[in-house]
Amino acid sequence: MPDAPGLELIAQEINDSHPGAVTETALEHGRATLVVNPGKVTDVLRWLRDTEEQRYTFMSSLHAADYLPATPRFAVHYELISRERMERLNVKALVADPAAGNGAGGELPEIDSCVELYPTADFQEREAYDMFGIRFRGHPDLRRILMPEDYEGWPQRRDFPVGGEEVLFTHNEIDTPRWFE
Amino acid sequence: MAGDALRDEQYDRLLTERGMRAEVEDPMAALVRAGAEIEQGPPDVEGDLEPEQELMTINMGPHHPATHGVLRLIVTLRGEQVLDLKPVVGYVHTGIEKNCETKSYWKVIPYVERMDYLAYFFNMEAFCGCVERLLEIEIPERAKYLRVIHMELNRLHSHLVWLGTSCIDLGAISMFWYCFRERDAVLDLFEMSSGQRMHTRYFQVGGVAEDIPVGFERKLREFIELMPSRLDQYEALLDRNEIFLRRTKDVGIVSRERLLELGVTGPLLRAAGEPWDLRKADSYLAYGDFDFKIPVGTVGDNYDRYRVRLAEMRESVRIIEQALDGLPTGPWIADERKVVLPPREELATSMEALIHHFKLVTEGFRVPPGELYYSIEGPRGELGCFVVADGSAKPARVHVRDPSFANLQAFRDMAVGGYVADLITSLAMLDPILGGIDR
Numbered sequence: 001m002p003d004a005p006g007l008e009l010i011a012q013e014i015n016d017s018h019p020g021a022v023t024e025t026a027l028e029h030g031r032a033t034l035v036v037n038p039g040k041v042t043d044v045l046r047w048l049r050d051t052e053e054q055r056y057t058f059m060s061s062l063h064a065a066d067y068l069p070a071t072p073r074f075a076v077h078y079e080l081i082s083r084e085r086m087e088r089l090n091v092k093a094l095v096a097d098p099a100a101g102n103g104a105g106g107e108l109p110e111i112d113s114c115v116e117l118y119p120t121a122d123f124q125e126r127e128a129y130d131m132f133g134i135r136f137r138g139h140p141d142l143r144r145i146l147m148p149e150d151y152e153g154w155p156q157r158r159d160f161p162v163g164g165e166e167v168l169f170t171h172n173e174i175d176t177p178r179w180f181e
Numbered sequence: 182m183a184g185d186a187l188r189d190e191q192y193d194r195l196l197t198e199r200g201m202r203a204e205v206e207d208p209m210a211a212l213v214r215a216g217a218e219i220e221q222g223p224p225d226v227e228g229d230l231e232p233e234q235e236l237m238t239i240n241m242g243p244h245h246p247a248t249h250g251v252l253r254l255i256v257t258l259r260g261e262q263v264l265d266l267k268p269v270v271g272y273v274h275t276g277i278e279k280n281c282e283t284k285s286y287w288k289v290i291p292y293v294e295r296m297d298y299l300a301y302f303f304n305m306e307a308f309c310g311c312v313e314r315l316l317e318i319e320i321p322e323r324a325k326y327l328r329v330i331h332m333e334l335n336r337l338h339s340h341l342v343w344l345g346t347s348c349i350d351l352g353a354i355s356m357f358w359y360c361f362r363e364r365d366a367v368l369d370l371f372e373m374s375s376g377q378r379m380h381t382r383y384f385q386v387g388g389v390a391e392d393i394p395v396g397f398e399r400k401l402r403e404f405i406e407l408m409p410s411r412l413d414q415y416e417a418l419l420d421r422n423e424i425f426l427r428r429t430k431d432v433g434i435v436s437r438e439r440l441l442e443l444g445v446t447g448p449l450l451r452a453a454g455e456p457w458d459l460r461k462a463d464s465y466l467a468y469g470d471f472d473f474k475i476p477v478g479t480v481g482d483n484y485d486r487y488r489v490r491l492a493e494m495r496e497s498v499r500i501i502e503q504a505l506d507g508l509p510t511g512p513w514i515a516d517e518r519k520v521v522l523p524p525r526e527e528l529a530t531s532m533e534a535l536i537h538h539f540k541l542v543t544e545g546f547r548v549p550p551g552e553l554y555y556s557i558e559g560p561r562g563e564l565g566c567f568v569v570a571d572g573s574a575k576p577a578r579v580h581v582r583d584p585s586f587a588n589l590q591a592f593r594d595m596a597v598g599g600y601v602a603d604l605i606t607s608l609a610m611l612d613p614i615l616g617g618i619d620r
Binding site: 031057058059060065083118119120124144146148156160 | 282552590
C-alpha cells in the first residue's frame with residue numbers, strides 16, 4: 001500500500017486532472033483508502049489503472065456495504081492491486097440513498113459500472129445489486145445473481161430483517177399447495 | 182472387361198433416360214468435405230450462423246455430479262460444440278454473510294468456515310486475521326506456525342479432493358480412491374489437533390484454540406514423508422496416461438491477459454504463466470520464513486492446471502516440513518484477556534478470569550469501529566475477507582471475496598469453442614466450490 005505522503009500525492013494528482021473527484025483519504029490498519037465522489041468513480045479508476053506510475057491494473061474485489069444510520073448510507077468498495085509493486089489501494093465511493101427522505105419508495109441508489117475497465121466486476125456488481133439494491137449504470141447484464149430472480153427486497157441491507165423468510169418444506173404442501181412455483 | 186464397361190455404360194444411359202438416377206453424391210467426396218470441416222476447427226462463436234444450422238440449448242445441472250456442486254450451466258450447442266455458455270449460481274445461497282451480522286465475532290468463525298467447505302482453515306484465517314488487524318493484536322509465533330501447518334495441510338486436502346473428483350470426470354475411478362486415502366490421513370490429523378475432521382473451528386481470534394497434542398508431530402512427520410512418494414505415484418498414473426494427456430492438453434486455454442482482466446487468481450492464473458501468489462507477495466503469517474517456489478505453467482491449458490496444482494502440493498509438503506522443523510515453543514494464543522478466553526485452570530482460582538470468561542462467552546469482545554479487507558492465498562486463489570466493525574460485539578458487515586466466484590467468470594472463455602466433453606474437463610480443472618460461490 002502507498003504510505004501517507006504517497007496517498008496524498010495520488011489524491012492530489014487525481015484532483016488536478018478530475019477536480020473534486022477525491023474527497024478524503026484514510027490510512028488505517030495498513031489499508032490505504034481514497035474516498036471518491038460517486039459520480040467520478042470511473043474516472044478515478046481509469047486514472048489509477050492507466051497512469052504509468054500507478055498501474056492498479058488488477059481488481060481483486062468489489063463489494064458494497066450499508067452504513068445505516070450514517071449518511072450517505074451505502075458505499076461501494078473497489079480493492080485494487082498494483083501487481084508490479086504489490087501495493088493495495090482501496091477506492092471507496094459513498095452512495096446516498098435516494099429513498100431516504102420519502103420512505104421505502106422504489107428509487108434505488110445508482111453508481112457507474114466499471115465492468116468495461118475491470119471485467120471481473122461483472123459478477124461482483126451483480127452481487128452488490130442483488131444484496132443492496134445499488135444499481136450500476138451501464139452494466140451489461142444487471143440481474144440478481146444469488147437470490148431468485150423474482151425476489152423482492154434487498155436482503156443484505158441493515159434494515160432487512162433476519163428470519164423474515166418463511167422456510168417451506170414439502171409438508172407445507174397441504175397448507176400452501178404449489179408453494180414451489 | 183471391355184464388355185463389362187460397355188454394359189455399365191448402357192445401364193447408365195438407360196437409367197438417365199428413364200429419369201431413374203438418384204442424386205447420389207460420391208461417398209468419397211462427402212468424406213473429404215467432412216474432413217475439411219474438422220480441419221477448420223471450432224466454429225466462430227460471434228460469427229454468422231446459417232439459419233438452417235440447428236442450435237440446441239441444454240440445461241446442465243443444477244443437479245449433476247459433473248458440475249461439482251449445485252451449478253447450473255445453460256449451454257448452447259451445435260452438435261457437440263459449445264457455442265455459448267451461461268453459468269447460473271445461487272442454488273446453495275444460504276445468506277451466511279447476513280447471518281454473520283447477527284452473531285458475535287467469535288460465533289462468526291464457524292459460519293465463515295462453511296462457505297468454501299474445502300478450504301475451511303483459509304476461511305477462518307481470512308476472517309480471524311481481519312479481526313485481529315482491526316483489534317491490532319499480534320498473534321504469537323507458535324500460533325503463526327501452527328496456522329501455516331494447518332493451512333498447508335488444508336491446501337493438500339483441497340487439491341486431493343480436486344484431483345480425485347477431476348479424474349472421475351475423465352473416467353478414472355482409481356485416482357479417486359488413491360486421493361481420498363491421503364485425504365483421510367489429512368483429516369485424521371485435523372481430528373487429532375482439533376477434534377473435528379472437517380469444519381474444525383481451530384483458529385481463534387488471537388491464535389489457535391489449543392496446542393497440538395502429543396503424537397501429532399510424529400504422525401505429521403510420517404505423513405509428509407509419505408506424501409511425496411504418493412505424489413510420484415499419482416504422476417506415474419497420469420503423466421504418461423494417453424487418455425489423460427489427450428483430454429487435457431491444449432484444452433481450455435485462456436490467455437494470461439484475459440485471466441487477469443477477469444480477476445482470476447490461484448492455480449488457474451499461475452498455469453497461464455503468471456507467478457502471482459499472495460504467500461510470496463504479501464508474506465502474511467510466517468510465510469516469509471519458508472523457502473518454497475511458485476510453480477507456473479506455460480500454455481495455460483488444462484494439463485498445465487493439473488501440473489501446477491500437483492507441484493503446489495509438493496511445495497506445501499516442503500512448507501509443512503520447514504514449519505515443523507522450526508516450530509517455536511511458547512504460547513499458542515495471544516495474552517489478551519479482553520479478547521481471548523482465559524485458560525481453563527484459572528477459572529477455578531481467579532475471580533477476574535471468571536468474569537472475563539463470562540463476558541466473552543455471553544457478549545463476546547467488542548471491536549473498535551473500522552473496516553478492513555484482508556486477503557490470503559487460498560487453494561483456489563485470493564480469498565479475501567472484508568469486515569466492517571461498528572464498535573459493538575457483532576460485525577456490521579462480513580463479506581468474503583471467494584476465489585471460485587471470480588474464477589467462474591473465466592469458464593465461458595475456457596469452454597466456448599470446444600466440445601461438451603471438454604467443458605466437463607475444464608469445469609473440473611477450474612475447481613469451483615459452489616458453497617463458496619453462493620455463500
